[in-house]
Amino acid sequence: MNEAVTGRAAVWGLIHRGVAFFAHPFVRFLVGRGIFYLLAIVAGFTMTFFIPRLMPGNPVDMMLRPAPAGLPGLGGGTAPAIGRAGDFARIRAALEEFFGFDKPLPVQYLAFWQKLFRGDLGPSFAFNMRPVLEIVSRALLFTLVLVLPVLLISFYVGNAIGAAAAVSQRWTSSLVYYSSLFFAHMPFYWFAMILSYLLALKAGWFPFYGWHSPELLPNWSPGFVLNVARHYALPFLALLIGSIGTWTVGMWSMMLYEMRSDYILYCQQLGFRRRTLKKYAKRNAMLPQYTGFNLVLSGLIGQTVITEVVFGWPGLGSLGYKAILSRDYPLLMGTFLVTVVVVLVGNFLMDIFYGLIDPRIRTGYVERS
Numbered sequence: 001m002n003e004a005v006t007g008r009a010a011v012w013g014l015i016h017r018g019v020a021f022f023a024h025p026f027v028r029f030l031v032g033r034g035i036f037y038l039l040a041i042v043a044g045f046t047m048t049f050f051i052p053r054l055m056p057g058n059p060v061d062m063m064l065r066p067a068p069a070g071l072p073g074l075g076g077g078t079a080p081a082i083g084r085a086g087d088f089a090r091i092r093a094a095l096e097e098f099f100g101f102d103k104p105l106p107v108q109y110l111a112f113w114q115k116l117f118r119g120d121l122g123p124s125f126a127f128n129m130r131p132v133l134e135i136v137s138r139a140l141l142f143t144l145v146l147v148l149p150v151l152l153i154s155f156y157v158g159n160a161i162g163a164a165a166a167v168s169q170r171w172t173s174s175l176v177y178y179s180s181l182f183f184a185h186m187p188f189y190w191f192a193m194i195l196s197y198l199l200a201l202k203a204g205w206f207p208f209y210g211w212h213s214p215e216l217l218p219n220w221s222p223g224f225v226l227n228v229a230r231h232y233a234l235p236f237l238a239l240l241i242g243s244i245g246t247w248t249v250g251m252w253s254m255m256l257y258e259m260r261s262d263y264i265l266y267c268q269q270l271g272f273r274r275r276t277l278k279k280y281a282k283r284n285a286m287l288p289q290y291t292g293f294n295l296v297l298s299g300l301i302g303q304t305v306i307t308e309v310v311f312g313w314p315g316l317g318s319l320g321y322k323a324i325l326s327r328d329y330p331l332l333m334g335t336f337l338v339t340v341v342v343v344l345v346g347n348f349l350m351d352i353f354y355g356l357i358d359p360r361i362r363t364g365y366v367e368r369s
Contacts, residue, residue, distance in 0.1 A: 026355055029355055030351075030352065030355070033348060033351045033352075034348065037344045037345075037347065037348045040344055041340065041341065041344055044336075044337075044340035044344070045113075045116070045337060045340065046109075047336075048333050048336040048337055048340065049108075049109055049112050049333060051336075052327075052329050052332045052333060053105070053329070060092055060095045060096055060099070060101065112333075116337075119133065120133075121133050121136070121330055121333065121334040121337070122330035122334075123330060124323075124328055124330055124331040125326060125327075125328045125329075125330070125331070126322060126323065126326040126328040126331060127328075127331070132330045132331050132333075132334040133334065135319065135331065135334070136316070136319065136331075136334040136335060136337075136338050138314075139314060139315050139316045139318070139319040139335070140315075140316060140338055140342070142211070142308075142313060142314050142315040142316075143301075143304055143308070143315035143316045143317070143342075144342075145232075146232075146235060146236065146239060146304050146307075146308070146313065146315065147239075147297075147300055147301060147304050149236070150236065150239045150240050150243055150300060150304075151243070151296070151297060151300060153240060154240055154243035154244045154246070154247055155243075155247055155289075155293070155296075157244050157247075158180075158243065158244040158245070158246065158247025158248040158250075158251065159247050159248075159251045159286065159289060161176060161180070161244070161248045161251075162176075162180070162247065162248040162249065162250065162251025162252040162254075162255060163251050163252075163255050163278070163282050163285070165177065165248070165252055166251070166252045166253075166255035166256050166259065167255060167259065167274075167278050167281075173252075176248065176252070177248075177249065177252050179245075180244070180245040180246075180248035180249050180252070181245065181249050182245070183241050183242050183244070183245030184242060184245035184246040184248075184249050185245075186242065188238060188239070188242050188303045188306070188307065189306050189307070189310060191238055191241070191242065192234075192235070192238040192306075192307050192310045192311065193310060195234050195237060195238050196208055196234060196310070196311070199234060200234060206230055206231070206233050206234050207230055207231045207234075208311075209311060209312040210231060210311075210312045210313075211228060211231050211232070211312070211313055211314055212224065212227050212228050212231055213227055213231075231311075231313075232313075234311055235307050235308065235310075235311045235313050238307055238310075238311075239300065239303060239304060239307055242303070243296065243300060246296060247289065247296070250288070250289055250292060251285060251286075251289060254285035254288055254289065255281055255282065255285050257285070258280075258281035258282075258284050258285045259277070259281050261281075261284075263280070264277055264280065264281055267280065287357075290350070290353070290354050290357065291354065293350045293354075294346075294347045294350050294351070297343065297346050297347065297350065298343050298347070301339060301342065301343050304316075304317060305317030305320065305339070309321050316335050316338060316339055319331065319335050320332060320335040320336070320339075323335055
């Protein structure tokens, strides 16, 4: 009898702790954001499926281009035009059946989700039928090598420059602000081409295209690593300078707002040192900067895609560009899918991080207010 009562009490205790856990404001915030991003992923995957199929052209037509009638055949004679057309039609129909293009679009959509749950993105038409997952995984590594250092370095450097310029109140403050505003809003692809022209073609300091010199074979020797670093420099600078300008402008504006707040003016009357005032103001000014992390990450992914095409960096951007030109549906979908997942997962992680550093989110103050 006592054992049964103890068991029921233990079960009710677990249920009570579970209800209390999910009733916590921060947990409800995470569950809500998780559901939102899950729906966003489903919508993004659906768009990824339909957009390539709305493009003109067909990957089978790109793979099979019939030779003009009247060209010499295998036996040295001239093949009849009707025979060639018939052979081409049969081959085309067989390929469409093999890849599933002969089925109705809803059936293709269901097959797309079935393969996706199995982790099968299909073979690439443009890369000799190699698995798309293998190709995209390699390209993702090159894209992350560009995005992550640019994001972290620009966040730290841009916020430091913006905070220092806003507090100094000298003529250099306005100079930093307007120059940062220019770099933040300039077309990044234009700036990438300017860097290529000045530093690669004119000065010859950096290579112009690719991720390593074509005469070198990939290895881990110091010479090859240095060669890759020289190819990496231009796309890295093209993304970094604009991103620093974005963070600097935001931090400059927020620091000016905080330095004119009532609590800072009150601390000045109490005789607080300027360094202490800057520390207090910067701590509050950083919260909106963390909020903008999601927007900067999404924008940086888009900029990286085009920058890779300009400089020939073999990331997701260059891979997607090749897939579009060759009408490679599986490769194009794989590139889009990975890009969507990277952006949404990055945004979700930043939402979690923001909830941890902002006590109003963690305690549910924002929801109650």
